[in-house]
Amino acid sequence: MGEKKVVLEVKGLKTSFFTDDGEVPAVDNVDFQIRQGEVLGIVGESGCGKSVTSLSIMGLVPSPPGKITGGEILFQDKDLTKLKEKQMRQVRGNDVAMIFQEPMTSLNPLFTIGDQLREAVKIHKRDWSKKQIQERAVEMMGLVGLPRPEALMKNYPHQLSGGMRQRVMIAMALLCDPKVLIADEPTTALDVTIQAQILKLIKGLNDRLDMAVLMITHDLGVVAETCERVIVMYAGKVVEEGPVRTIFKNPQHPYTKGLLASVPDMRFKKDRLYSIPGNVPKPGTIKTGCKFAARCEFAFDRCLVENPELYQTEEAHQTRCFLYDEKEVKPDERTFVKS
Ligand SMILES: Nc1ncnc2c1ncn2[C@@H]1O[C@H](COP(=O)(O)OP(=O)(O)O)[C@@H](O)[C@H]1O
Ligand SMILES: [Mg+2]
Numbered sequence: 001m002g003e004k005k006v007v008l009e010v011k012g013l014k015t016s017f018f019t020d021d022g023e024v025p026a027v028d029n030v031d032f033q034i035r036q037g038e039v040l041g042i043v044g045e046s047g048c049g050k051s052v053t054s055l056s057i058m059g060l061v062p063s064p065p066g067k068i069t070g071g072e073i074l075f076q077d078k079d080l081t082k083l084k085e086k087q088m089r090q091v092r093g094n095d096v097a098m099i100f101q102e103p104m105t106s107l108n109p110l111f112t113i114g115d116q117l118r119e120a121v122k123i124h125k126r127d128w129s130k131k132q133i134q135e136r137a138v139e140m141m142g143l144v145g146l147p148r149p150e151a152l153m154k155n156y157p158h159q160l161s162g163g164m165r166q167r168v169m170i171a172m173a174l175l176c177d178p179k180v181l182i183a184d185e186p187t188t189a190l191d192v193t194i195q196a197q198i199l200k201l202i203k204g205l206n207d208r209l210d211m212a213v214l215m216i217t218h219d220l221g222v223v224a225e226t227c228e229r230v231i232v233m234y235a236g237k238v239v240e241e242g243p244v245r246t247i248f249k250n251p252q253h254p255y256t257k258g259l260l261a262s263v264p265d266m267r268f269k270k271d272r273l274y275s276i277p278g279n280v281p282k283p284g285t286i287k288t289g290c291k292f293a294a295r296c297e298f299a300f301d302r303c304l305v306e307n308p309e310l311y312q313t314e315e316a317h318q319t320r321c322f323l324y325d326e327k328e329v330k331p332d333e334r335t336f337v338k339s
Contacts, residue, residue, distance in 0.1 A: 004036040007179050007212050008057070008096070012071035015049075015056045017283075019065055024283045026052040028236035029071070034180060037210040039203065041227035041244070043217055043259065047280040049236040050216045054182045056081075057214075058098050059088035075180075093123065097173035099166070101185040106169055107157040113168055114153025117141070120172045140171040145201055163194035170201065174209070181206075184216040199226050220263045224248065229316075232256045235291035236283050238310065242317035252319040254296045290321070293337065298323060300334035 015027040027049045034040045042050050055061045057073055059080060073080040080091060092098075100106055108116060117137040125133065141149035144167040157165055166186060173181060183202060187195035203226050206213045215226050223230050223244060230247055232240040232255065240253040251257045258276035278295040290296070293303040302322055311324040322328050 004038065006033045007036050007075070008034045008214075009074040010053075010057070010071070011074065013053065013056060013068070013073065014070035015052050015061055015066060015068050017065045018067065022284065026066075026236055026283050027056060028283070030233075030236070030238055032231055032238065032241070034212045034214060036179070036212055037206065038229065039206055039213040039215055039227045041215045041217065041223040041230035042233055043220055043223050043230055044233035045218055045259075045276075045280050047282075048233040049283070050218075050233055051184055053233070054098060054184050054214065054216055057096065057182060058092060059083065059085070060098075094176050095178060096180045096182065097176060097178035098182040098184065099169050099173050099186050101188050107165060109157055111156070112153060113155050113157065113160065117153065117168070117171065120175050124176055136175075140175060141168075143174065143205070144168075144171045145197075146171070161194070162190050163198060166190065166198055167201065170198075170205070174205065177209075178211060180212045180214065182214045182216070185218070186215075187222065188217070188219075195222075196225075202226065220248075220259055232259065235281055235286070237291060237320065238318075239292065239320045240318065241310070242314070246314065246317050250314070250317075252313055252317070252324060253292075253321050254298050254323075255292050258295075296337075299337040301337070302328075302334075304337065 010030060010032050013027055013030045014025065017024040017026060030053060032040065042053065044050055052061065052066070056068055057080065061068065068081050071081065075091065075095060080088065083091065114137065117140065118133050121128070121133045121136045125136070128136070137153065138149040141152065146152055146164060146167050160168070186202065187198045190198060199222060202213060205211065215222065217223060227244050229242065230244050231238050232253060234255050240247065240256045247256065248260070251260050255276070261274040262276065264273055276295060281291060281294070286294070289304040289306060290299070290308050293299040296303065308320045308322050308325070310318040310320045313319050313324045
């Protein structure tokens with residue numbers, strides 16, 4: 001099996017917000033690639049910069065106060081960060097699509113599902129007849145597993161369940177045959193059984209349409225279910241990257257270990273779940289050293305003054321932590337910050 005081609009490459013991406021407190025670097029030098037047909041996960045707690053990363057790719061960072069200040073987003077030999085808004089709209093309509101956490105905010109409550117789907121079809125197929133548009137809308141509803149499309153189309157968004165609304169949003173995102181689908185916490189607002197169905201739907205569409213998916217989530221359980229490869233983000237930086245199986249078997253960054261320990265395990269009924277002590281720092285507040293050091297039980301003196309790079313630790317596995325620096329001093333020579 002040969003490696004599939006890279007469809008989207010993010011290189012040294014920096015996105016900041018310029019506020020009264022100064023520059024807030026929400027995404028700080030992020031690199032990754034997605035290959036055709038691959039499901040790549042981005043995982044991290046709330047505030048780590050996941051949504052700002054996806055909005056940067058879509059050209060939807062609210063500006064002001066936000067701005068891409070560095071790096072490249074390469075899609076089919078184009079650098080998306082250099083495109084004008086009009087060209088970017090083309091990309092959003094035809095190449096890269098996105099679904100959000102709360103489908104209700106993306107659907108217009110005043111129009112029926114049918115109106116909104118047909119309107120979305122019309123944007124892509126201006127010369128189609130009413131009949132063709134209707135048929136395409138019905139077809140898309142079938143594709144995302146919505147029952148009795150004709151009847152359902154007469155409904156307004158509030159008459160559908162959260163899971164059904166998310167299916168409608170997925171149908172709309174797929175209308176343009178995107179090469180990349182960005183799903184930003186697509187199931188966070190849904191209850192667990194519906195969540196599993198929507199994830200299965202996205203994974204199934206990924207298989208059938210050979211479309212790359214960027215699955216953004218705070219939940220490693222979602223990653224385990226859908227992704228082949230995962231990027232762990234902390235405070236605007238990639239702190240670990242690798243195949244999902246490798247990362248679950250051999251998590252290396254203390255942050256990843258903490259995230260894994262906080263995944264509910266169905267086999268053991270724990271009444272209280274582990275959570276990593278402390279909070280994600282506001283971007284820009286930690287000026288020197290590893291951004292995770294303040295919460296890290298392994299932190300030693302060097303972690304407070306130097307920024308770790310991403311160390312290659314295994315094949316396709318990288319970790320941004322001095323514990324994996326081969327040139328690092330031996331553990332018994334370190335001065336630990338916490339005892
Ligand atoms: N509109 C905004 N104005 C100012 N700062 C913002 C804005 N949106 C996001 N940020 C900053 O970017 C950081 C990352 O946000 P986000 O990407 O939404 O995190 P998440 O990983 O939860 O999706 C936040 O902690 C916040 O400090
Ligand atoms: Mg988010």
